[in-house]
Amino acid sequence: MEQSHHGAGSGPKQRVVEVGTALLTMLFGLIVIYGSVLVGYGWSSDGPQAGFFPFYVGLIICLCSLINVVLGLREDPEAIFAEYSQLRQVLKVLIPACIYVALVPEFGIYVPSVALILVFMIWLGKYRWPLSLAVAFGVPAFFYITLERWFLIPLPKGPIEAMLGL
């Protein structure tokens, strides 16, 4: 991996991300307020309604997000959030991880796990197939034995495990 740390790399500005995050939390706050209003945020005959507490929580989120937007705008306009090369590294983990997670409901935990470890070791780690295969099958097998056999905790399985009769 060639990495140029502390170089004059370019990337998204910290300020933009700060403001973006603050706007995101504000949106979340608004959703919370909306949801609270739906179930009633006032005072009924038997005490505070279901939305009473979350309503104020949402209100505080919005107020503080507003402060964070202002503070974010006052940040150093030059500071960067992360270099593009660093973000690429993050995406290299994030994208396979997201695909992995998306596959779990359909294929269970074992097959996607084998695939994930293989992809990582061969594509990112540049390992040879034998070692990669050993780790990729060894780790799920370890969890199968410890969890399902010893602790009797079933993990999700997909069509392939069903075919193998596990």
Next chain:
Amino acid sequence: MNMIAENFTYLYHGFGIASDPFNILLMAIGILLGVIIGVLPGLGGANGVAILLPLTFSMSPTSAIILLTCIYWGALFGGAITSVLFNIPGEPWSVATTFDGHPMARSGRAGEALTAAFTSSFIGAFFAIVMITLIAPLVAQFALQFGPAEKFAVYFLAFASFVGMSKEAPAKTIVSMMIGFALAAVGLDMVTGQLRLTFGITELLNGFDFLIAVIGLFGIGEILLTMEEGLEFRGKAAKIDPKVVWKTWKTLPKFWATSLRSCVIGCWMGITPAGATPASFMAYGIAKRVSKNGKNFGNGEIEGVVAPETAAHAAGTAAMLPMLALGVPGSPTAAVLLGGLLIWGLQPGPMLFVEQAEFVWGLIASMYLGNIVGLILVLTTVPLFASILRIPFSIIAPVILVICAIGAYTVNNNVFDVLMMMVFGVLGYLLKKTNYPLAPLVLAIVLGDSAEEAFRQSLLGSGGSIAVFWSNPLVSSIMGLGLVAGLWPLIAMGFSKLRGSSAQPA
């Protein structure tokens, strides 16, 4: 007086429970797992305990809590290993340990640094456990008279101290905390039986599980952060032999004053949430100012390892006190343990000492034994753990992802939780990069329901008047403390304005 004697009898029985061979074995397993968790990037005390929590559902609560707390102690020890050898703090409170620990390792004194770190961790933890033994029952006794208003005031104080103590901007701390409260509110409202904030999505009926949040925020988020730095780890090798240990131990008594000071700082700060990190920095800073060798701090001074490690462990351990006695955890890991207690059907708080005395004292006794077992184990197995750290990240990362996914699934046997974990992971990365503290978010998810219940009950009692939180001296003084803690940034700003900025110490 009578009560103290009674408690020592309980503690004696507790030792009987904790020194059961099976429980000692669990301690050793817990410590080893904990050190591995503390050493690996992406796994820390909080999410490590969260992932392993489902494995303990079939054990007796006492054995389960012994295993889980020992994982916590192990993770605390493990943080020191990465700080010293790799200059990577495993937990935020090990940051101060890197200042002098890593320079020592670079100059070939890794063994000394680690011995000093482990020993001071042990001393700090031990001091805190003695304090817990003596004070927790009194606090619990006192808290028995708390009504809903006082309970809410304690929660208020806990969360307000986050705002006051956190080094992040107060508005960010508050947003993070309130997101936690909002997430806790999703799902069935326990009081009215109404669904709220689910927007018709059936998966949200049960609300957000804090264990999923912990695994995502701390586990996945941490892996993403680590990836930024690339796949490479450059660490120093470490060997600890009895000679080094003995040699270091002989030098340690010299620093008794630093140790004692750090213990006190740690205990004091640990009781309030978010305490461990500021405690370690504070202990380091004061040691640097007071020590004869203060100028050499940062270049590999052994005292610079002793001070923060002692304080961090004292604080990490002291965080158990409010968790047990009041039901208010002092750290994210303590919050996860509290969640575990709830799952096992134990209600943390003052009644625990009355109704589950055997459990409480078994736990406290196991803290003594666990830390002794831990010190011996880490001193003898460091080379092993250092070699774990040398496994390349391209192997470790997918394995940790798999472990997190399995952990998230086993919480409720629900695949939707695995997806949620990923969402929390990305959120954790974003929040961490923009300096939002994650600990208050997690604590708020755990305590949200209880805090809301206390809030609503007190308002119900008063017919909706906020004045209930000022209705008697006890509740007013807790609320007052909370206000001071929460507004501390403003108060401190006011003070420094008054004195003029020239009075600022460097």
